[in-house]
Amino acid sequence: MLSRKTKYAINALVYLARYEDEQPISVSRIAEDRHIPLKFLEAILTELKNARILKSKKGKYGGYSLNGRPEEIDLAQVVRLFDGAIALLPCVTHDYYEPCEECVDEETCGIRQVALEIRNATVARLKGATLASILERERKMRE
Amino acid sequence: MLSRKTKYAINALVYLARYEDEQPISVSRIAEDRHIPLKFLEAILTELKNARILKSKKGKYGGYSLNGRPEEIDLAQVVRLFDGAIALLPCVTHDYYEPCEECVDEETCGIRQVALEIRNATVARLKGATLASILERERKMRE
DNA sequence: ATTAATCCCATAGAATAGGTAGGAATAAAA
């Protein structure tokens, strides 16, 4: 399951994409509109900024903006940032690779194969889930 | 990522399937062979027994046995038992269903669709990963 | 009786999740 942090992050990003032309948007506006604890969201947006997914503008009338087009920002990036590896096992991740401590022989590990297939399928879908595509889906469903 | 508990459980189950004709097998044997902390494994096998995935025989020469054929026991059952829901969001699980607190409109939620597709694909693969199929994969790979 | 198991209950340290508090720095507007 995704952590609250990740879900809040996704919600905030979708919000920013939706009101793209009103950027920069303040943390407090997003927090109120999406019912996210203010200070918690502040920390989340800071992380997104450090990861260069968002950019910020300080001072009055400042706030956060997407650092890139909604087509370029996808859920794989966000999930990895907050929840770490997407895979079920450390030995099938690309970014966070580590052997399984208890794995006697990685080459012939039957669980590993399954985990690898699941990872590949999941990553592909998360990468396909860009902010743009999420907004598009929502638009279609509202009809 | 799967918890250690789940990984230990899977390892123990594969071990039992592999030495099916030597059942019942004691906790201490599995713990030593697979390098799992004894008392921790004891608790894990108790849970598997309560879930009727294993059965036990007390006293000398006792131990644990699979409660069913290796074709009938799959990773979806095990993962659900120890790590809970497989889905990324509570609103797309079957067993543990809960709405997302912050979700304004579940019907038109764009993230939900993605999460649902991922869940379906993942569950299908985990259900396909029976103990029998895992052993079969390992056999093939050793060639 | 002895031995080798499971069963049962309680405890505990470490890490993580989720959230809070207060104030400094910055920048636009009045």
Place this chain on the structure above:
DNA sequence: TTTTATTCCTACCTATTCTATGGGATTAAT
């Protein structure tokens, strides 16, 4: 130049979950 609205920074806090460990009661085969 003061006010106002914002991000930035640092520190803290609590509850829960994860990963175990310890001791002894019960059961059953030899």
